[in-house]
Amino acid sequence: MKNTVLVAVGLAASAAAQQTAYGQCGGQGWTGPTNCVSGYTCVSSNDFYSQCVPGAAATTSTKTSSTKTTKTATTKTTTTKTSSTKSSTTKTSKTSSSKTAQPPTTLSTITTTTPSPTSTAPPPPNSFSLEGYARNNPTGTVSGGTGGSTTTVSSYAAFTSAVKSNNPKVVYVSGIITLTSKVKIGSNTSVLGLGSNSGVTGKGLSLSSVDNVVIRNMKISEVKGDDLITLSKSTRVWIDHNELFSGGLTNGPDYYDGQIDITHASDYITVSWNYFHDHWKSSLVGNSDANRAEDFGHLHITYHHNYWRNMGTRGPAGRFGHQHVYNNLYEDYRYQAIHSRSDNQVLVEGNVFRGDTPEALSTYGLVIPQDSPNTCTCGDQELDGYANLGAANDWGSSSINITRVGSFTAAEYSYNLTPLGSVQAVVSAGAGVGKIGI
Numbered sequence: 001m002k003n004t005v006l007v008a009v010g011l012a013a014s015a016a017a018q019q020t021a022y023g024q025c026g027g028q029g030w031t032g033p034t035n036c037v038s039g040y041t042c043v044s045s046n047d048f049y050s051q052c053v054p055g056a057a058a059t060t061s062t063k064t065s066s067t068k069t070t071k072t073a074t075t076k077t078t079t080t081k082t083s084s085t086k087s088s089t090t091k092t093s094k095t096s097s098s099k100t101a102q103p104p105t106t107l108s109t110i111t112t113t114t115p116s117p118t119s120t121a122p123p124p125p126n127s128f129s130l131e132g133y134a135r136n137n138p139t140g141t142v143s144g145g146t147g148g149s150t151t152t153v154s155s156y157a158a159f160t161s162a163v164k165s166n167n168p169k170v171v172y173v174s175g176i177i178t179l180t181s182k183v184k185i186g187s188n189t190s191v192l193g194l195g196s197n198s199g200v201t202g203k204g205l206s207l208s209s210v211d212n213v214v215i216r217n218m219k220i221s222e223v224k225g226d227d228l229i230t231l232s233k234s235t236r237v238w239i240d241h242n243e244l245f246s247g248g249l250t251n252g253p254d255y256y257d258g259q260i261d262i263t264h265a266s267d268y269i270t271v272s273w274n275y276f277h278d279h280w281k282s283s284l285v286g287n288s289d290a291n292r293a294e295d296f297g298h299l300h301i302t303y304h305h306n307y308w309r310n311m312g313t314r315g316p317a318g319r320f321g322h323q324h325v326y327n328n329l330y331e332d333y334r335y336q337a338i339h340s341r342s343d344n345q346v347l348v349e350g351n352v353f354r355g356d357t358p359e360a361l362s363t364y365g366l367v368i369p370q371d372s373p374n375t376c377t378c379g380d381q382e383l384d385g386y387a388n389l390g391a392a393n394d395w396g397s398s399s400i401n402i403t404r405v406g407s408f409t410a411a412e413y414s415y416n417l418t419p420l421g422s423v424q425a426v427v428s429a430g431a432g433v434g435k436i437g438i
């Protein structure tokens, strides 16, 4: 089955030329149906994608060269587009002069923020350069320890002491270091693995109340009962070209914990070109209902060009935040790949789903039993999340369940979108360690 769309409001397709609920109905190069089934209307998300969303046909979707107005029955979002420049490999995103973030439905005092990027020039078309929220954010592009001292370490003791301070510093890791406890990384730090077999095992890395950190080219594995990388109250982090894995899925979701868990209002993070494999829970964003007020309006994370293979859940699973998920390759993601719940927003575009990957994307609030629910083995019931679809995805045989369309219709920054037909080859060749010449 291709492009299966499951919806809460069941409205059967009535005519061959009509697109089903939440299906694509327009965008550059689209040759399929441009009308929606009864009760749905075709609304432009961006130049690449229009979608059938709930609403009467009277709802308008107009676009001229200078103004784009998008209205849906569920979101009432207005985006004004002032410029758009494109080439075949570079997508220059819109300058939004008016963007209404979706407010939480239960806490009216919380408002979400839209970052004002400090860098508005597009990233260079070098596919391994920094893109996304770690590049474009109100504080400034992540630099890690660039310009600071340089050390090479190959023992637990040397590594722990080298990464501790907040002074700018580059720490090279040589070989695989067995950690006896979790290592805390200071601010203004780059942790760079050397060659294609350097990193840590046994315990993970902790980024707690720090700012401006780069973690690249590291193999991180086998952390029982804890995360490989945990971010808490931390800002401006670039996690790039690492390999994160464990012994597989045979011991259930909780034998290991997450690969990259991002919590407590952490913000402006890019997770790019990582190879995640043979592990159940990948990346949880927003770890507790109790942190809703703290987290809301934060957790801006870009996930791009990552390769996930033989995984269980959370690719990523977001609550309360904003994640831009583009050009990732998902292969054998056994239970659920992208999950947006508890009023979280995701913008999902240009991703490819392959193999035994039953559910590519869901905004349904149920924490499935195959994840790690805490109140019932039948799953925890949370509020639904939101999803927007940008440039077309290749869902393969996976289903999607978008119960609420959100207001995250375009990223606030420029980025290089890989053409969909090249994503599988480009990501499988470019993700992981040993690719960036450290």
Ligand SMILES: *[C@@H]1O[C@H](CO)[C@@H](O)[C@H](O)[C@H]1NC(C)=O
Residues within 6 Å of the ligand: 006, 007, 008, 364, 401, 403
């Ligand atoms: C999709 O979401 C609806 C709720 O809106 C739910 O009833 C349905 O079970 C979900 N489908 C799947 C496959 O999870």
Ligand SMILES: *[C@@H]1O[C@H](CO)[C@@H](O)[C@H](O)[C@H]1NC(C)=O
Residues within 6 Å of the ligand: 166, 167, 168, 187, 188, 211, 212
């Ligand atoms: C990081 O480095 C900058 C520049 O040296 C400095 O201003 C800042 O205070 C450092 N951050 C922390 C948390 O110490």
